[in-house]
Amino acid sequence: xxxNKPKILIVDKRDEDITQISKHIKATLPKCELLIANAYFxxxxxxxxxxxxxxxxxxxLPDSSGFKTLTSFVEAQPNIPVIVLTEKSNEILxxxxxxxxxxxxxxxxxxxxxxxxxxIRYSVQRHASQLKFKTISExxxxxxxxxxxxxxxxxxxxxxxxxxxxxxxxxxxxxVLFGFQKQSFLxxxxxxxxxxxxxxxxxxxEFFDNISKxxxxxxxxxxxxxxxxxxxxxxxxxxxxLEDNSKKLKVVGALQDITxxxxxxxxxxxxxxxxxxxxxxxxxxxxxxxxxRTPLSSITxxxxxxxxxxxxxxxxxLVYGLKNSFNELFxxxxxxxxxxxxxxxxxxxxxxxxxxxxxxxxxxxxxTLKAGTNKMEVxxxxxxSTPPKVLxxxxxxxxxxxxxxxxxxxxxxxxxKVSVHAGMSKSEPxxxxxxxxxxxxxxFFNPEMVDLLKNxxxxxxxxxxxxxxxxxxxxxxxxxxxxxxxxxxxxLDLDNQCIKMCLPVKLVxxxxxxxxxxAPLSSLSVLLVEDHFLNQxxxxxxxxxxxxxxxxxxxxxGLVGVEKFREHGYDLVLMDIQMPVMDGIESATKxxxxxxxxxxxxxxxxxxxxxxRCKSIGMNDYLTKPFKPExxxxxxxxxxxxxxxxx
Numbered sequence: 041x042x043x044n045k046p047k048i049l050i051v052d053k054r055d056e057d058i059t060q061i062s063k064h065i066k067a068t069l070p071k072c073e074l075l076i077a078n079a080y081f082x083x084x085x086x087x088x089x090x091x092x093x094x095x096x097x098x099x100x101l102p103d104s105s106g107f108k109t110l111t112s113f114v115e116a117q118p119n120i121p122v123i124v125l126t127e128k129s130n131e132i133l134x135x136x137x138x139x140x141x142x143x144x145x146x147x148x149x150x151x152x153x154x155x156x157x158x159x160i161r162y163s164v165q166r167h168a169s170q171l172k173f174k175t176i177s178e179x180x181x182x183x184x185x186x187x188x189x190x191x192x193x194x195x196x197x198x199x200x201x202x203x204x205x206x207x208x209x210x211x212x213x214x215x216v217l218f219g220f221q222k223q224s225f226l227x228x229x230x231x232x233x234x235x236x237x238x239x240x241x242x243x244x245x246e247f248f249d250n251i252s253k254x255x256x257x258x259x260x261x262x263x264x265x266x267x268x269x270x271x272x273x274x275x276x277x278x279x280x281x282l283e284d285n286s287k288k289l290k291v292v293g294a295l296q297d298i299t300x301x302x303x304x305x306x307x308x309x310x311x312x313x314x315x316x317x318x319x320x321x322x323x324x325x326x327x328x329x330x331x332x333r334t335p336l337s338s339i340t341x342x343x344x345x346x347x348x349x350x351x352x353x354x355x356x357x358l359v360y361g362l363k364n365s366f367n368e369l370f371x372x373x374x375x376x377x378x379x380x381x382x383x384x385x386x387x388x389x390x391x392x393x394x395x396x397x398x399x400x401x402x403x404x405x406x407x408t409l410k411a412g413t414n415k416m417e418v419x420x421x422x423x424x425s426t427p428p429k430v431l432x433x434x435x436x437x438x439x440x441x442x443x444x445x446x447x448x449x450x451x452x453x454x455x456x457k458v459s460v461h462a463g464m465s466k467s468e469p470x471x472x473x474x475x476x477x478x479x480x481x482x483x484f485f486n487p488e489m490v491d492l493l494k495n496x497x498x499x500x501x502x503x504x505x506x507x508x509x510x511x512x513x514x515x516x517x518x519x520x521x522x523x524x525x526x527x528x529x530x531x532l533d534l535d536n537q538c539i540k541m542c543l544p545v546k547l548v549x550x551x552x553x554x555x556x557x558x559a560p561l562s563s564l565s566v567l568l569v570e571d572h573f574l575n576q577x578x579x580x581x582x583x584x585x586x587x588x589x590x591x592x593x594x595x596x597x598g599l600v601g602v603e604k605f606r607e608h609g610y611d612l613v614l615m616d617i618q619m620p621v622m623d624g625i626e627s628a629t630k631x632x633x634x635x636x637x638x639x640x641x642x643x644x645x646x647x648x649x650x651x652x653r654c655k656s657i658g659m660n661d662y663l664t665k666p667f668k669p670e671x672x673x674x675x676x677x678x679x680x681x682x683x684x685x686x687x
Contacts, residue, residue: 042069042164046093049075051083052125053101057148061096061125064156080104080113087117094160096146098125099137107140114141121167123159143167196275196296201229203252203280203289208232217274217297219266237263237271244276251278251291261298273302393548393664394434396473397426400462403441407460410445416458423463430473431546433526440541443519444477447539471547472528476540502530558677559587566592567610569601569627570642571619575665579614579642582669598627605631612676615659617643617650625657632658638679642667 048065052058055078062074075090077083080101087095095117099109114122124137124145134145143163146155197213206229212222218235225231229248236244240262247260260276278293351359400422411418458479465472502520520530523541531540566583570576580592593610595601599622605613613631617624628639641654644665651662661675 042093042160045071045073047073047075047090049077049083049086049090049092049095049120051077051080051095051101052098053078057098057125060148061151061156064151064153065160067153068157068160078102080109084113084116087113087120092117092120094163095120095122096125097122097142100127107136110137110140110142119171121163123163196294199293199295201278201291201293203291206230214295217266217272217295218264219270235264235266237265239263247276247278251280252289255280271299272297273299391431391546392434393429394432394437394545395428396430396545397428399438399441400426403445404460407445411458418457419459421459421461421463425464426462426473427464427545427547429548431548432543436522436526437543440519440522440543441475443515443522444475444539444541447515447519465542471545473543473545474540475543476538478536478538499530558673560589560677560680562589564590564612564676564680565608565610566590566612566614567595567601567605567608568592568614569595569598569619569624570614570616571596572616575616579672582672586669586673598622598624601627602630605637606634609635610637612679613637613639615639615641617641617654625653628654628659629657638683640672640675640679 046069048069050058050061050065052061058076058078062076065072065074075086075092077086078101080103083095083097083101086092095113097110097113099106101109104112110122110124113120121143122141124134124142126133126137126145126147128147128149130147137145143166144159146159197211197215197217199211199214200209201207208227208229208231210223210227215222215224233241233244243260244262247258251258257277257279262274262276264272264274266272275296275298276293277295278291280289281292282289404420404422407418407420458477461474461476461478463474465474499520502517516530516532519541523530523543527544529542531542532538533540564587568576568579568583570579576594576596580594583590583592593604593608595604597619598615601613601615602622613628615624615628619627624641624643628641631637631639638661639659640661640663641651641659642663642665643650643654654662660679663672663675
């Protein structure tokens with residue numbers, strides 16, 4: 041479409057021809073603006089400086105002649121439609137002009153208003169169509185280039201196959217993927233199968249066979265062998281289609297090299313497997329140490345009690361032999377577990393509540409037992425400020441204490457007296473528990489290294505002794521390694537013959553309890569949801585002997601607990617966590633949907649994560665098994681007081 045006031049350029053050397061053409065143009069487009077040029081150079085200047093809508097161009101000009109005039113103009117101004125003016129009627133010349141870039145041609149002697157109007161309309165429409173086609177073509181070319189680049193980057197290509205002859209058409213990238221020059225041969229399905237890995241050939245043959253049986257897209261991953269030795273993984277997709285023109289069935293598909301992905305998946309599986317095995321190993325070592333040392337602690341207590349019971353000389357001799365055997369077993373187990381963790385970067389553990397006072401009592405009995413066997417004198421100074429409970433890493437702390445005992449009583453038989461001091465630190469940081477042994481002289485460094493150690497360079501030495509043959513030094517190195525894992529500190533004071541551990545701990549808030557002043561003064565109905573028979577008896581006894589106002593109903597699993605609560609309702613719920621049928625978490629969630637009754641979790645899993653999990657679903661408090669009666673009483677009274685105060 042032309043503008044309302046189009047600008048039309050006439051480039052011709054003869055004024056009389058220009059006058060005639062101008063008259064017909066004005067008659068056709070009265071509002072147009074005519075620009076006249078008698079030479080090519082003048083015409084190009086107009087075309088460059090003005091917004092020309094259409095140009096009439098004579099090929100024979102003073103400064104240009106022949107088709108060079110047309111081609112130069114079109115090349116310089118491709119957006120201006122051109123109508124060629126010829127001296128005589130010559131259809132061949134006109135067609136050549138159109139091929140060279142003109143939109144139409146007019147013979148000067150045959151020009152009239154009608155032919156001018158027709159030529160203008162036709163040229164403008166044809167030129168607009170050409171520009172649109174050119175734009176589409178350029179866009180398609182860009183799209184095709186991007187598509188080909190995407191194929192190259194993504195290592196995928198397209199293919200087609202005649203369903204009858206099995207002749208195939210591959211895109212360039214498919215040839216490259218198979219290691220061939222682009223379009224170097226005419227592929228077929230048989231040719232494709234020649235490069236399929238032997239173990240996958242049956243799957244690929246079945247894949248091509250199934251294509252003709254379904255209209256659904258088929259997918260397969262398989263291997264190919266290129267250049268006779270390289271194995272690649274291929275993702276193959278295809279679908280049966282019907283061509284619109286020929287109504288002929290053919291298979292179209294895509295093919296992608298997924299070798300890198302498969303290798304990464306394999307490496308990830310191997311990495312996860314190795315990591316999983318390492319985690320299992322570390323967890324097993326940690327659990328074995330904890331599980332073995334727990335009964336060893338009980339044996340220590342029993343031996344301590346047995347030794348202090350009046351007995352006959354024969355019984356005393358047997359107890360002495362039992363103690364020696366126990367010490368040998370203790371040392372062997374400790375060394376086995378210690379050597380197993382050498383070289384590990386970490387030991388997975390999590391913070392849990394740890395009954396520090398009870399553990400120190402057991403540790404004291406164990407040290408006393410070992411000292412008696414080794415004919416050593418031990419004095420203890422365990423501070424009364426030692427908190428009943430702390431939040432720390434029980435498995436690591438337990439291992440540290442047992443390692444200390446093993447070092448002291450198996451290193452130097454000349455030692456006759458050891459002093460043990462334990463308690464909370466009086467200096468910064470305050471939340472540190474310290475254990476020190478005095479009168480103990482480490483026997484794992486040669487005399488030449490003493491001066492170096494006094495400058496505290498022993499910490500660097502302890503970090504790099506995995507390959508040492510000195511088992512004393514190795515044991516202390518393991519001790520130092522575990523302490524560092526929980527961000528503690530190991531101090532060796534050679535001048536004062538002292539070894540000291542500083543362990544960071546978090547204090548656990550405890551509820552003060554006065555047995556004479558605190559007890560329910562009115563009726564308190566309790567639902568105990570617990571599956572263990574002995575725990576049922578013990579917990580019920582703790583509650584009913586506490587106050588005559590307390591009544592206890594028992595549910596053996598979480599489902600029964602929900603049903604009993606729905607039927608009767610209670611003033612308080614004590615909820616075990618690990619139970620059959622329905623666990624404590626799900627049971628408490630359902631009870632919380634029915635009521636705001638106080639719920640206390642009872643669990644053997646004493647982790648901060650477990651406590652958060654219980655409280656996140658609406659439980660009011662949390663108590664770790666085994667618990668003392670006064671602890672349970674205090675928790676209950678605290679919740680009852682909060683309920684009375686409306687908090």
